[in-house]
Amino acid sequence: MSRSRLPVAIGVATLVFSLGMACGVATHTGNAASPEQLGTIPARTGNGNSSRAADFGSPLFDQIEQRRVLRVGTLADYPPIAAVDAKSGQQVGFENDLARDMAAAMGVKIQFVDVPFATLIAGLQGGKFDIIAAQMAIKSSRALAIDFTKPWEAVGDSVVVLKSSGIKSVADLNKSNRSIAVILGGVEEQTKAQFFPQAKAIAVNTEPEGFLNVMSRRADAYVTDNVSAAIFARQHPEVTVLFDGTKAPLLANFPSATGVPKGNLEFIHWIDDFMAKEIDSGRYTALWRKYVGGDPALSTLEMERGQF
Numbered sequence: 001m002s003r004s005r006l007p008v009a010i011g012v013a014t015l016v017f018s019l020g021m022a023c024g025v026a027t028h029t030g031n032a033a034s035p036e037q038l039g040t041i042p043a044r045t046g047n048g049n050s051s052r053a054a055d056f057g058s059p060l061f062d063q064i065e066q067r068r069v070l071r072v073g074t075l076a077d078y079p080p081i082a083a084v085d086a087k088s089g090q091q092v093g094f095e096n097d098l099a100r101d102m103a104a105a106m107g108v109k110i111q112f113v114d115v116p117f118a119t120l121i122a123g124l125q126g127g128k129f130d131i132i133a134a135q136m137a138i139k140s141s142r143a144l145a146i147d148f149t150k151p152w153e154a155v156g157d158s159v160v161v162l163k164s165s166g167i168k169s170v171a172d173l174n175k176s177n178r179s180i181a182v183i184l185g186g187v188e189e190q191t192k193a194q195f196f197p198q199a200k201a202i203a204v205n206t207e208p209e210g211f212l213n214v215m216s217r218r219a220d221a222y223v224t225d226n227v228s229a230a231i232f233a234r235q236h237p238e239v240t241v242l243f244d245g246t247k248a249p250l251l252a253n254f255p256s257a258t259g260v261p262k263g264n265l266e267f268i269h270w271i272d273d274f275m276a277k278e279i280d281s282g283r284y285t286a287l288w289r290k291y292v293g294g295d296p297a298l299s300t301l302e303m304e305r306g307q308f
Helices: 059-067 094-106 117-125 188-195 207-215 226-235 265-281 283-291 298-305
Strands: 024-030 069-074 082-084 109-114 131-137 147-153 156-162 179-183 200-204 221-225 239-242 256-260
Touching: 059 069, 059 265, 069 094, 069 117, 082 094, 082 131, 094 109, 094 131, 094 147, 094 265, 094 283, 117 131, 117 256, 131 147, 147 265, 147 298, 156 207, 156 226, 179 188, 179 207, 188 200, 188 221, 200 207, 207 221, 221 226, 226 239, 256 265, 265 283, 265 298
Parallel strands: 069 109, 069 131, 179 200, 179 221
Antiparallel strands: 024 109, 131 256, 147 256, 156 221, 156 239
């Protein structure tokens, strides 16, 4: 079940120190890789100032340029999207590497600020960081507090089954003799009820428990988000993912995006342009394969972004 749509606060006490917030945070500062190393093309205008990404005059962009650091609100415990590597102590993950590319395109260093998910919006509003990169789902309630870029990820519900089950379609699962594991209280309960009303529901409390029900054949399938499903399938070749957004549409969509403080529309346009270049260059797909496995749901993402 993706944290992108359930703002669960998970402690990261071993990695945090106070920034004057009610919650703790940890910062990691480092040099962003060069655009040449990343294979990306920075979006710039040729006015003799190579550090300037565009002549937008965005207040936030100007602050980042003057500070020479892009501060990114992120998570320490949400692999493969955002996490801290146990050996190196460095931030790793799909969205963290996208943020590194972004800093490189701006010509500035990057600083990661780890906070619990539930405090990301408050931290952004309070000026503790410049953007949020943590697979945050676009929700109307959140959009009242912050602005969002176009989606960075096409996230939604998929189904995990054993390859040997022969299950390939909604019709194969929507039968009274089928059982489907879903996390109690999660949005997947709604997805199951909508698409598989005839199947028996097996309530589980955790993601590992849901996968275990499939592996032990207690359940014919497990409904979860496509990212979690892809990671599990990568580690367990005996299962397959249905409705993953590539071969078939996701059962439910909850796209995630980068959060930006209110009033920085020009900067949002620049980020959208940057992400389009990441996708078109193949860099986006390469990072997805590195951290998640398989191919990203680009057709769904293109639809959600209104093309790239």
